[in-house]
Amino acid sequence: MKVLILGFGVVGRSIAELMTSYSSSSLGLGDVKVVGISDTSGSIIDEKGVDLYKAVEEKVRKGSLIRSNFENKRPFSGEELIDQVQADVLVETTTTNISTGEPGLTYIRKALSNGLHVVTTNKGPLVTSLPELKKRLKKTRCVFVTAALSAEALRS
Numbered sequence: 001m002k003v004l005i006l007g008f009g010v011v012g013r014s015i016a017e018l019m020t021s022y023s024s025s026s027l028g029l030g031d032v033k034v035v036g037i038s039d040t041s042g043s044i045i046d047e048k049g050v051d052l053y054k055a056v057e058e059k060v061r062k063g064s065l066i067r068s069n070f071e072n073k074r075p076f077s078g079e080e081l082i083d084q085v086q087a088d089v090l091v092e093t094t095t096t097n098i099s100t101g102e103p104g105l106t107y108i109r110k111a112l113s114n115g116l117h118v119v120t121t122n123k124g125p126l127v128t129s130l131p132e133l134k135k136r137l138k139k140t141r142c143v144f145v146t147a148a149l150s151a152e153a154l155r156s
Helices: 010-021 052-062 078-084 104-113 124-138
Strands: 002-006 033-039 042-045 089-092 117-120 144-146
Touching: 002 010, 002 078, 010 033, 010 052, 033 052, 033 078, 042 078, 078 104, 089 104, 104 117, 104 124, 124 144
Parallel strands: 002 033, 002 089, 089 117, 117 144
Antiparallel strands: 033 042
């Protein structure tokens, strides 16, 4: 299973760290590898699997993926990463605008259109567009999972 991670702040990095802590085979997931990671600066790509330890370390040390020491870094946006890199699952952990659901809503739409399963930690797209996303899901064989949602972005 090939995975993309969009958003490599605290949540995205934590997911990467968890993925390095547990072997996918011990969880019954087969061969799982992250083939692309994107933050606001750009993306790193490796079809054989991104070195997640190095990605977390470089992001913390240098503040962005595009300034990392990875050879396969690209100035790709999240949408371009979804279009350019063959994957099975999108893990979407970007920040959210609660009024528009963006940028996560665009990434989720693009992923579903491309046949990717989606895991999101982002409530913005659900608040603004849940009925639309449900309709899109009915037209696909994709799985949509919401995880790690909190109420931090909801208005009081």
